[in-house]
Amino acid sequence: MSTTPEVFAPAKLGPLTLRNRVIKAATFEGMTKNALVSDELIAFHRSHAAGGVGMTTVAYCAVAPEGRTERDQIWMRPEALPGLRRLTDAVHAEGAAVSAQIGHAGPVANSRSNRRPALAPSLSVNPQARGLTRAASAADIARITTAHADAAKYAIESGFDAVEIHLGHNYFASSFLSPRINKRKDGFGGPLANRAKVARNVCRAVRDAVGDRIAVTAKFNMDDGVPGGFWLDESLQVASWLEADGTVDALELTAGSSLLNPMYLFRGDAPLREFAAAMPQPMRLGIQLAGKHFLHSYPYEEAYLLDSARQFRAALDLPLILLGGISTRDTMDRAMDEGFEFVAMARALLREPDLLTRMQADRDTPSLCIHCNKCMPTIFSGTHCVLVPAS
Template sequence: MPQHSAAHRAPHVFAPAALGPLTLRNRTIKAATYEKRARGGLATDALIDFHVAHAAGGVGMTTVAYCAVSPEGRTDGHQIHWRPEALPGLRRLTDAVHAEGAAASAQIGHAGPVGNPWSTGGPALSPGRTLHPLTMRTTPASRLDLARIVRAHGSAARMAIEAGFDAVEVHLGHNYLASSFLSPKLNHRKDDYGGPLRNRARLALEITRAVRDAVGDRIAILAKLNMDDGVPGGFWLDEAAVVAQWLEQEGTVDALEMTVGSSLLNPMYLFRGDAPVHDFAAQLPGPIKSAVKLAGPRLLRGYPYEDGYLLEDARQIRAAVDLPLILLGGVTGREVMDRAMGDGFQFVAMARALLREPDLINQLQQRPRTRSLCNHNNKCMTTIFGRRTRCVLAPAQSLPDGSDGDAV
């Protein structure tokens, strides 16, 4: 049973902290947020500049998202996928982040049923046949597919070391491939990857073992794990606590970042606040645009925002394991950060607030009562269909020629 106690002395969020073999300058992490700044599966100057801005802004570590372990495992054809050609650009990125005093993490994973066959040219793999809201196509993953993808995670982690990353974050959430296997709503397989939780968790456990076997203790290994898919009959907190315990027992991860929601079935469950249905529809091509306008209010359901909105559920995972935990969800200022530290979380992860103000951590260190300027309108989510992910409230920033920069 976990030995954690709330009676411990809470650490200071801006004090250095150990994360596996790594020491971060503070306990804040720029969460993985798809940047839409890669081109042709390679890093660009714009992607490097994006992460340098967050490193210069004070975070302990910034996370590059999303780096697929295989070409068909992407949600967009321009996303980075791990191969030797991608390493020089990623090495430039990690060198630039390190020069600002921050660490760099790479989020690795396979999109599975969230993958986009129209964009990647490969199948959207899933436990079985599943309706995809945009492409309408998924392909049941064979055992050979799964074995290949497990090996690819290990290979990706080794390449992350070559590229200078300090950590990898294994994506086990949002109904991407490993998460879709965890979900009893999506996984109806009759083999040993379906049925009881131990079988549904088999792929996630095999992936994290492959990553640990590939890198040992040379870099930190994090995992992003769903607590709740946000759909009836989906993966939920009681099973998430058990999977977290299994990951702890196997020693394959150094920390867990608990998340929620399904990019396939209920994406707004993670992004509390406004649901910008019409803004989403405006970014999509004709037939899909019409479908989103009609079905969007059912798929993009809004949920009330409050600071630290995942804290209550994440406390239940905190009570179940001793692993270091990273609090995600509505972390916008010192009040939530200090509450998380007091509740036994070792790190906090921030996404929208840093997209609005990349230097927010520096501001909070200088003026602890600083309030985030993010108003949770979530229109930043719609910008991933445009040139680059950005906060619509912040001044537009571009390179001198107005481009996204060359792939490097």
């Protein structure tokens, strides 16, 4: 007879043993000037490690220079490795593990700041990508697939314990999954099996590159939150294929499209005024005039992705990481009761990096996060909770 796991007990994730089942979810930090690790980035992840997470996730490590959402993001290359090693050493010194989120932003990439075209399944006009996206060629797809494998090897060299492959939010692999975005007529478009090739091949390339030296997880969209996009019926099938492929040790279940509907992931109020203030002109004016048509507001509730995630739990044996509005011990225990192996937290830990340590001492410790989402625009200046006084 199986017993419900204790969220603060050690747990296996592939070849890795974490000190507990709580993962600091990837939140782009905005602390990587010149696409290199900064002291601020190290301090950010050290604080979460010291605060009690089992593993913290560095977000996000692009696999190629054109795969960045802005020019100062890290992309995995030899010059970045010494700083990444300092970061992993700092996290390990606090007793936590550390994962590198690797991916290619595809149509979400900032072609203007990258000075390279954004790549998508099909040619399209894309304001978020700052212009036209170019349809990725077969050679582009092969190069980006290999780049994921190379990034994973760089992660090992830098001391990371895991990599998280980005298969969500209509980034490169996710955009191929979406029937709304992917209009290709070749072997990467049309039927779901074709649209899933990029995601499956990327995961296979990473697994073949790392073997069992580190854990391999994937951030995976359950649905895009847009009409005609990737939806639960198809995502359940792709998740089943990934499980059968044996390429990932766990899936972190997410939702929404950074390209078309970003607030579908976050829920709660959309901080339009703060986003506008953080943007240069003419984007500031664009958000002021039309932001409400892009940044929708959704009601916030604790564990708001749980209903969808239950369908994956019922269909899969693969370990699953529950994400989305987790900020209390009761919700963590509920996730364990329902068969999820791990939980991922973000906003609550931005407000209180030491929340888990205090929660272990007193399970009734409340989170002070009010889910105002005003932390979201701070990615442009250094991600933080706006309610915490500057030190």
